[in-house]
Amino acid sequence: MEVRLSHVSWKKAGEYFAARDVVLLPVGSTEQHGPHNPLGTDHLIAYALALEAGRRAGVAVLPPIPFGVSVHHSHFPGTIWVREEVFKEYVRDVILSLKRHGVRRVVVVNGHGGNLGALLSLARELRSEGVLVAVFQWWSLPALGELFGREELGHAGAAETSLNLYLHGEAVDMGSAVDEEPSRLPTDGLAHLPEYTRDRTRSGVFGVARTASRERGERAFELAVEALTRLLEEVSKLDPLQPFSER
Numbered sequence: 001m002e003v004r005l006s007h008v009s010w011k012k013a014g015e016y017f018a019a020r021d022v023v024l025l026p027v028g029s030t031e032q033h034g035p036h037n038p039l040g041t042d043h044l045i046a047y048a049l050a051l052e053a054g055r056r057a058g059v060a061v062l063p064p065i066p067f068g069v070s071v072h073h074s075h076f077p078g079t080i081w082v083r084e085e086v087f088k089e090y091v092r093d094v095i096l097s098l099k100r101h102g103v104r105r106v107v108v109v110n111g112h113g114g115n116l117g118a119l120l121s122l123a124r125e126l127r128s129e130g131v132l133v134a135v136f137q138w139w140s141l142p143a144l145g146e147l148f149g150r151e152e153l154g155h156a157g158a159a160e161t162s163l164n165l166y167l168h169g170e171a172v173d174m175g176s177a178v179d180e181e182p183s184r185l186p187t188d189g190l191a192h193l194p195e196y197t198r199d200r201t202r203s204g205v206f207g208v209a210r211t212a213s214r215e216r217g218e219r220a221f222e223l224a225v226e227a228l229t230r231l232l233e234e235v236s237k238l239d240p241l242q243p244f245s246e247r
């Protein structure tokens with residue numbers, strides 16, 4: 001089955017929506033990922049995960065949304081950002097279009113942590129309208145702790161870099177990779193500041209990136225796809241208008 005919504009006709013889409021009420025929506029960012037990773041890292045990884053899980057589960061995959069809430073990276077060339085409220089409303093309209101076609105469950109594969117606040121706020125609002133939005137983030141999976149150390153899981157670190165090496169290694173320049181321990185701020189532990197990335201790192205890397213490998217990227221990808229496939233099963237049992245703990 002062709003799962004990419006972008007690659008089927010309205011006729012095929014109609015057949016799908018008559019049979020299934022669930023889709024995968026990859027979202028990410030176009031932003032700096034250190035001197036060695038491509039700007040598209042977040043939406044490229046999200047799309048790859050969604051496509052593989054969609055193929056295994058027979059679930060349709062929307063084209064990825066490539067721009068997100070990335071203003072904190074704005075000092076690095078090539079970073080593109082949209083305001084949080086714009087992002088939220090854009091995703092809302094995408095999901096409400098799907099609702100008109102009968103979709104009631106949307107698994108958002110989010111590749112960029114900065115999008116999470118807007119996505120969860122939107123998900124809560126859409127729940128009362130009878131649409132279940134679940135947000136999946138690969139780097140939150142506890143099993144990744146067995147593959148990567150804490151200092152490797154930061155922005156543009158070895159975990160993200162390894163996934164890039166596995167999925168589109170030609171876009172990674174490991175010769176330019178650096179490790180950088182993020183600076184501490186005198187207000188750490190006292191307040192949340194409107195931080196920019198450059199307040200803490202000059203390279204754009206948070207932590208250790210140079211230990212990345214294609215092999216660990218492949219294992220991380222498989223772990224994440226398995227988890228996402230399980231999530232699709234669980235989501236199909238939930239009714240947004242009923243307590244999640246009752247079936």
Ligand SMILES: [Zn+2]
Binds near residue numbers: 112
């Ligand atoms: Zn990223």
